[in-house]
């Protein structure tokens with residue numbers, strides 16, 4: 001960092017080279033326990049937990065231009081356009097001040113993955129796949145009691161369909177790259193976390209402090225300058241993408 005050569009390296013979009021940012025995608029069907037496990041990983045290993053579902057729900061409350069569209073799509077269990085999601089992720093990463101991120105519920109389809117790749121260009125370290133039978137996920141979602149619009153039987157069934165038709169192919173894509181770490185998520189919470197802990201063990205050494213990102217509060221923290229610059233560049237690219245598309 002700091003030399004002209006290093007700056008030039010970063011500007012080609014390949015942040016991996018300076019090994020400063022760790023991104024883990026956390027995937028699995030609705031109710032498999034992504035949020036539950038991410039909260040624990042964030043605490044134990046100093047990652048910032050970014051739940052795309054939570055970011056989208058927070059966005060619906062801001063009265064933004066996209067809020068109403070997002071609300072309708074989520075109620076129907078549909079996947080929100082990737083430009084919106086990637087933009088929210090960039091903003092959240094910028095605010096977090098961390099350089100280790102758990103991105104929960106993303107990429108949910110090929111469009112998410114391709115948009116992320118073209119805009120962010122940060123290869124995920126690995127994909128944590130919480131594998132759980134559908135009947136167990138259905139039970140968990142219907143007992144979740146968080147007052148979510150989409151935790152009813154019709155929306156849950158649609159989300160299962162979206163998961164198997166759109167998200168599983170993304171997991172298969174990363175499997176072919178040797179990046180998937182699969183865990184049996186049907187076990188009790190602490191047993192699942194034991195398996196998860198073994199996967200994250202190499203990240204313990206770099207643990208600085210727990211940083212559990214609050215989507216609604218948008219807390220400001222200290223920002224790593226390299227990440228800040230990188231994300232600012234990504235934000236400009238996303239803006240350009242938005243300009244190309246007519247408003248939804």
Ligand SMILES: Nc1ncnc2c1ncn2[C@@H]1O[C@H](COP(=O)(O)OP(=O)(O)O)[C@@H](O)[C@H]1O
Nearest residue numbers: 030031032033034035036140144185187188189
């Ligand atoms: N391993 C588990 N065993 C039993 N219940 C669980 C387990 N993991 C999560 N839950 C519960 O299931 C529900 C869904 O979990 P959550 O973490 O919100 O899933 P997701 O983020 O994947 O939708 C929550 O009520 C949570 O407390």
Ligand SMILES: Nc1ccn([C@@H]2O[C@H](COP(=O)(O)OP(=O)(O)O)[C@@H](O)[C@H]2O)c(=O)n1
Nearest residue numbers: 030031052053074077078079080105106108
């Ligand atoms: N990458 C994503 C993630 C979530 N979402 C939306 O957010 C909803 C809830 O996602 P979530 O991750 O909070 O919850 P689960 O369906 O995993 O329980 C999804 O059904 C989608 O409508 C999206 O559009 N794109």
